[in-house]
Amino acid sequence: MRGFITDPAAQAGLRLADDLPEPTPAPDESVVEVRAYAANHDELNLIARRPDGWRPGQDIAGVVVRAAADGNGPAAGTRVGCYLDWEGWAERVPVPAHCLAVLDDRVSFEQAATLPVAGLTALRALRVGGAVLGRKVLVTGATGGVGQFAVQLAVAAGAVVTAQVSSPAREAEARALGAHQVVTSLEDETLGPFHLVMDGIGGPLTAQAVRRIAAGGHLAWYGNIGGPAELRLGDFYSQGWNAHIVGFISPVPEETKGEDLSILAALVADGRLTPSIGLRVDWTKTPDALDALSRREFRGKAVMTVSDLR
Template identity: 45%
Template sequence: MKAFVPTGDPAEPVVLADVPEPTPGPGEALVKVEAFSVNRGETFKLEKPAPGDRPGKDIAGLVVQPAADGSGPSGITRVIGHPMAGGWAEYAAVPTGALAELPDDVSLLQGAALPLAGLTALRLLRTAGPVLGRRVLLTGASGGVGHFVTELAAAAGAQVTAVTRDAARGARLAELGAAEIVHDVADARGPYDIVLESTGGQALPRALARLAARGTLVWFGQAGRVPATLDFFDFFAGPESAVIRHFHYLDADTRLDDDLATLVRLTAEGRLHPEIGRVSDWADTATTLTDLRDRRIRGKAVLTVS
């Protein structure tokens, strides 16, 4: 079968190659991939691939071979999946615990855009705790995760301030429920009960400075790729006794399949809107990855498998 493999070349990070079709384990279903999405974090990993790496975590398609142990969807069933690797291919073997059925009223494009970004947003807000009536500052809001967080938090009653440098992206975030758009963390007024920080570098201490006393900052990324430096004594200027929590979306008490099903249900009900900035044939995967890496795509990028 055909699948994308890493090259280590920043100009063309993946190429299409012939690889063996996967052999599913007892608890895995074989999925015919019809669409997949790519994530900016995946572009960083492609810079230094390990031998045998097979990228791809977000897929939508059809179960063509159900799991031998009887778990998960039967064939032929439309699904979304979140394998840890190997999704940018014609077929993928996916643990049934990382699959959710996709109803007819949710498109394959929408489904492919949901897994990693949607799971991150859903679990990030659970980590932050109750948000009803609380002021929330969200940095790096113009990516796929940011759109989902904004819509979910606003629907849950939060007053969201979204940070994005792009005016058009800010307008869309306002449509999704953001109460305020600022173009730099320094422009955020605060104080905020919760800060959701994904940029790193100088953005993190500036965001922390706008946190209320005993507030919570959840650090869920470092998209700027610059380490942050914090000063203990800066906490006394406002965020006294604040909590800083590291977040990893796979460290959760809920099951992947349950959370994927929740994302699908919210989308089907019109309560969650995957923000897809580009749809293209999978022949354009390498170009799409470089454009995503260099911030030329708003929201999610979805490739269709032809």
């Protein structure tokens, strides 16, 4: 079977191997034939850190080719999206029932592949704020893989959304996602106060965001792409008395990953959530896509399609 493995000597640290073992599923696992997958910023770091021969791949969509032996999970032939820990960038992969969502015919494999890590991060980080109807929500890095979903989901939940983007060139994209206000900096003291901040940037932006939180509000902090953050107690005393910072991680809780993926896939099917796909390539070009991701040459998600199955 073919699939990508880590190889420090190869482009982007990744090589397409053709001698991988076929999946040997546990009784509660279906075997899914992969039709599309997406790459996440964090996977760049994982590929660099893992030893030779490690197999990346968290976000996949495809077709069940063998149903789980224990009778749980979908029948062979069912279209599914899956949130895996690893090994997904291959022709076939074993998937536990709690990690998959059945796809409506209106959701393409490419769209479904964008949803697991980025979509669950946005959905679950939004829940940190509880009811957001009519409340102000700030999303940092709003045109990135997670940010695009965070803006759309917060708007869909009725929030008044401020999108922070890296430059004026991104403003139109953030407006197209539905943001009510778009900013390139958080220095303006009149911004907010925000009931919820969804932050994947870190660095100096996090302390600025804390200074814009409402009293008792929340900051769901899931990324440090802008570097380490330095916080002072006084940052909370601007207006965010008794505010909360949540060190957020998307795969927890593990047992409801498929359930949450189903929510996102249903929103896509209904046209209420539109994955932004900035790069589409054949899966053999995955190293090119990872290079483009590390250089941020596109917005939204990079999706690979697996069309030449043997």
